[in-house]
Amino acid sequence: MDGLVSGSTVRVELGDKSYEIAIAPGSLDELGFPMAQLNLGNKVLVVSNPAIADYYAERALASLTNAGFTVFSHLIPAGEQHKTLDSIQTIYDCALEHRLERSSTLLALGGGVIGDMTGFAAATWLRGVNFVQVPTSLLAMVDASIGGKTGVNHPLGKNLIGAFHQPRLVLVDRQVLKTLPEREFRAGMAEVIKYGVIWDLELFKQLEKQTRLDRFEAVPPQLLNLILTRSCEAKAQVVSQDEKEAGLRAILNYGHTIGHAIESLTGYEQVIHGEAVAIGMVAASKIALKMGGWGQNWDQRQLALIEKAGLPTRIPSEVTIDSILESLQTDKKVKSGRVRFILPYFSNKTFNKERRGAGANAEITDRVSEDILREVLASLGAS
Amino acid sequence: MDGLVSGSTVRVELGDKSYEIAIAPGSLDELGFPMAQLNLGNKVLVVSNPAIADYYAERALASLTNAGFTVFSHLIPAGEQHKTLDSIQTIYDCALEHRLERSSTLLALGGGVIGDMTGFAAATWLRGVNFVQVPTSLLAMVDASIGGKTGVNHPLGKNLIGAFHQPRLVLVDRQVLKTLPEREFRAGMAEVIKYGVIWDLELFKQLEKQTRLDRFEAVPPQLLNLILTRSCEAKAQVVSQDEKEAGLRAILNYGHTIGHAIESLTGYEQVIHGEAVAIGMVAASKIALKMGGWGQNWDQRQLALIEKAGLPTRIPSEVTIDSILESLQTDKKVKSGRVRFILPYFSNKTFNKERRGAGANAEITDRVSEDILREVLASLGAS
Ligand SMILES: NC(=O)c1ccc[n+]([C@@H]2O[C@H](COP(=O)([O-])OP(=O)(O)OC[C@H]3O[C@@H](n4cnc5c(N)ncnc54)[C@H](O)[C@@H]3O)[C@@H](O)[C@H]2O)c1
Ligand SMILES: NC(=O)c1ccc[n+]([C@@H]2O[C@H](COP(=O)([O-])OP(=O)(O)OC[C@H]3O[C@@H](n4cnc5c(N)ncnc54)[C@H](O)[C@@H]3O)[C@@H](O)[C@H]2O)c1
Ligand SMILES: [Zn+2]
Ligand SMILES: [Zn+2]
Numbered sequence: 146m147d148g149l150v151s152g153s154t155v156r157v158e159l160g161d162k163s164y165e166i167a168i169a170p171g172s173l174d175e176l177g178f179p180m181a182q183l184n185l186g187n188k189v190l191v192v193s194n195p196a197i198a199d200y201y202a203e204r205a206l207a208s209l210t211n212a213g214f215t216v217f218s219h220l221i222p223a224g225e226q227h228k229t230l231d232s233i234q235t236i237y238d239c240a241l242e243h244r245l246e247r248s249s250t251l252l253a254l255g256g257g258v259i260g261d262m263t264g265f266a267a268a269t270w271l272r273g274v275n276f277v278q279v280p281t282s283l284l285a286m287v288d289a290s291i292g293g294k295t296g297v298n299h300p301l302g303k304n305l306i307g308a309f310h311q312p313r314l315v316l317v318d319r320q321v322l323k324t325l326p327e328r329e330f331r332a333g334m335a336e337v338i339k340y341g342v343i344w345d346l347e348l349f350k351q352l353e354k355q356t357r358l359d360r361f362e363a364v365p366p367q368l369l370n371l372i373l374t375r376s377c378e379a380k381a382q383v384v385s386q387d388e389k390e391a392g393l394r395a396i397l398n399y400g401h402t403i404g405h406a407i408e409s410l411t412g413y414e415q416v417i418h419g420e421a422v423a424i425g426m427v428a429a430s431k432i433a434l435k436m437g438g439w440g441q442n443w444d445q446r447q448l449a450l451i452e453k454a455g456l457p458t459r460i461p462s463e464v465t466i467d468s469i470l471e472s473l474q475t476d477k478k479v480k481s482g483r484v485r486f487i488l489p490y491f492s493n494k495t496f497n498k499e500r501r502g503a504g505a506n507a508e509i510t511d512r513v514s515e516d517i518l519r520e521v522l523a524s525l526g527a528s
Numbered sequence: 529m530d531g532l533v534s535g536s537t538v539r540v541e542l543g544d545k546s547y548e549i550a551i552a553p554g555s556l557d558e559l560g561f562p563m564a565q566l567n568l569g570n571k572v573l574v575v576s577n578p579a580i581a582d583y584y585a586e587r588a589l590a591s592l593t594n595a596g597f598t599v600f601s602h603l604i605p606a607g608e609q610h611k612t613l614d615s616i617q618t619i620y621d622c623a624l625e626h627r628l629e630r631s632s633t634l635l636a637l638g639g640g641v642i643g644d645m646t647g648f649a650a651a652t653w654l655r656g657v658n659f660v661q662v663p664t665s666l667l668a669m670v671d672a673s674i675g676g677k678t679g680v681n682h683p684l685g686k687n688l689i690g691a692f693h694q695p696r697l698v699l700v701d702r703q704v705l706k707t708l709p710e711r712e713f714r715a716g717m718a719e720v721i722k723y724g725v726i727w728d729l730e731l732f733k734q735l736e737k738q739t740r741l742d743r744f745e746a747v748p749p750q751l752l753n754l755i756l757t758r759s760c761e762a763k764a765q766v767v768s769q770d771e772k773e774a775g776l777r778a779i780l781n782y783g784h785t786i787g788h789a790i791e792s793l794t795g796y797e798q799v800i801h802g803e804a805v806a807i808g809m810v811a812a813s814k815i816a817l818k819m820g821g822w823g824q825n826w827d828q829r830q831l832a833l834i835e836k837a838g839l840p841t842r843i844p845s846e847v848t849i850d851s852i853l854e855s856l857q858t859d860k861k862v863k864s865g866r867v868r869f870i871l872p873y874f875s876n877k878t879f880n881k882e883r884r885g886a887g888a889n890a891e892i893t894d895r896v897s898e899d900i901l902r903e904v905l906a907s908l909g910a911s
Binding site for chain 2: 271308
């Protein structure tokens with residue numbers, strides 16, 4: 146990508162909707178350059194939250210202004226509880242106030258919450274305006290900012306309202322992770338481990354070599370670079386093969402079936418997304434063990450990685466098994482009333498380098514029996 | 529289309545999003561059959577308004593139930609003023625209550641208001657569920673139900689919020705027009721005349737032959753059939769060539785630039801959509817005349833047709849020229865601050881059979897001067 150001093154670029158191949166993920170330290174200050182090459186209209190509305198804006202909005206706005214854009218900004222309070230249609234309306238109001246046009250751009254400067262909302266507003270304002278992602282959390286960098294899933298929560302369920310709307314550019318500057326709360330860094334690491342399990346054995350092994358994965362400072366820049374690049378590659382490859390989640394893309398929901406239930410049942414604050422996914426991966430691994438085709442050793446290796454990242458591995462005891470089963474029924478992952486699980490099924494035999502990228506390391510199934518599910522949930526501490 | 533006794537079928541070619549418009553009298557009672565062939569999930573949520581539901585919901589629901597679907601229904605009060613995000617939320621709530629899944633279907637039974645809202649809900653619930661259109665107004669049959677534009681109004685502007693989401697099927701049963709208020713019938717006729725002007729000379733001439741076009745009873749069934757079929761064909765052809773309105777599709781906004789301003793300034797009730805379009809076409813024709821490339825005779829022939837359909841041709845006198853100019857600036861059709869007009873430019877020479885379907889009968893331009901605009905608006909009665 147021209148104009149960015151150094152770094153790597155991952156391309157998301159989606160025909161005329163293809164775009165690049167530019168991964169380069171310090172790139173926040175040069176944001177305007179790659180955007181200027183995209184033939185966007187003049188106006189950019191930067192959406193962020195107050196905390197992130199305090200750290201980074203000035204630099205982003207300066208770079209955009211220098212590149213010749215007319216820039217506006219809009220803040221939404223931090224937190225999953227603000228990922229609502231009401232917040233989207235405030236973006237609409239701002240877009241109207243500044244007379245955004247179809248060629249204008251909505252830019253998300255923030256974590257997955259800001260990214261999902263900004264993307265949904267971009268998908269639906271004037272039936273679609275340009276969208277740029279500048280993810281600031283690890284989770285958003287490796288996952289939420291890529292692939293065009295956008296949306297908000299319904300009072301009774303997460304991400305039930307949304308649209309597919311691909312960004313025109315994703316810009317990843319790992320230096321902003323310095324200010325990310327440690328707990329959020331760990332949460333993002335859950336999605337990284339996910340890619341290691343379902344897609345990229347090499348990434349998995351590199352993570353295993355490292356003694357600590359629980360804070361930004363503990364991870365050497367080179368490893369962090371590898372983490373970002375390979376995770377983005379994994380996500381990009383899956384999305385390119387199945388943009389709208391007709392099949393393969395569902396494997397990215399590894400750990401998310403039970404994860405979403407736990408998030409939802411604990412009100413999205415006590416257990417945050419990545420933590421819930423960590424618990425969900427532990428659960429999926431145990432289910433896979435019970436159903437066969439998955440080795441005790443792999444279950445243990447995954448567990449060790451999750452612990453090394455300082456992530457929870459057990460279900461909060463106040464969450465009941467019945468409430469989880471009930472919650473799974475309202476989840477989007479239900480098909481004809483049956484819950485779909487993503488299960489890892491690699492073993493030393495099938496999980497090898499040759500399989501990397503083939504998507505052969507996870508299986509989508511709706512054949513998990515209620516008995517197995519209850520057993521596993523109980524063993525992980527659900528009441 | 530199997531299962532429908534008689535009638536014609538128009539195909540909207542959009543690759544794997546292609547679908548059919550089934551035009552057949554009495555087809556409302558057989559709705560379930562063509563839907564059963566579309567590989568939809570079991571659940572169908574029918575969205576309508578109380579007046580239309582009173583007439584037709586029972587028949588639609590019976591047909592769906594007979595075909596094996598599990599059917600729910602949801603009503604939204606009639607009127608453009610209810611085409612809001614708040615109404616969409618009530619559809620979401622209903623979708624959640626009945627646990628709609630990704631394979632489920634939202635079916636719009638109503639005019640353009642119900643169609644646009646139901647489509648937007650279908651576009652955004654679970655990031656997209658199946659959508660079927662059963663238009664009950666003439667305007668919805670020939671225009672709103674085809675092409676996948678969905679959306680709602682912002683308090684400060686019409687259709688500012690929306691998404692593209694193609695239906696899987698459009699089912700047109702002209703018999704339901706019997707109960708359509710006459711004023712609404714005339715409003716729909718405005719869009720029919722539009723196709724005659726910008727796309728289909730043969731349709732234009734057939735309309736000219738008929739002495740009255742201002743009520744359902746005045747139009748012979750055969751002509752009504754021709755009107756429906758050729759209008760749907762025109763819309764289908766334009767949409768197939770340019771789904772997302774990157775270029776050509778904008779010609780369908782003929783009459784809509786000034787039309788939207790008038791609708792908006794009169795609060796969407798005093799002047800309804802089709803009436804506003806009629807006035808807008810008169811205005812566009814006068815602008816084209818002043819700019820050259822359009823003949824006095826064609827201006828008069830269009831005017832005669834509009835009058836024959838009992839549609840207004842003048843701007844309500846309380847609407848000021850300044851307010852129209854101001855309103856045009858917030859309209860979606862603005863590009864880089866300049867207002868885009870669709871102008872007819874056919875003459876006896878260029879407007880001939882060979883050109884039919886070539887899209888050569890209208891021109892998109894942002895070169896209309898403020899002077900000409902003011903002159904034309906004043907000549908049509910704006911103050
Ligand atoms: N669209 C997708 O494909 C996708 C994928 C995964 C997750 N998600 C969504 O993403 C959301 C979770 O994203 P998240 O984990 O980034 O949460 P988040 O956006 O809430 O960010 C977490 C917290 O970190 C703060 N923060 C972010 N970056 C910071 C920085 N550089 N410095 C200081 N503070 C910073 C935020 O203000 C927030 O308080 C969920 O809503 C989830 O549904 C979407
Ligand atoms: N999506 C698109 O491409 C597109 C195109 C054109 C217009 N539109 C939208 O469509 C809307 C206008 O549609 P409309 O003119 O159908 O208005 P509408 O939906 O409000 O219907 C007009 C009135 O007729 C009544 N009605 C409809 N069918 C009836 C029937 N068979 N019997 C008795 N009453 C009936 C309705 O209850 C309503 O009161 C506007 O909101 C406009 O923005 C959308
Ligand atoms: Zn996730
Ligand atoms: Zn119209």
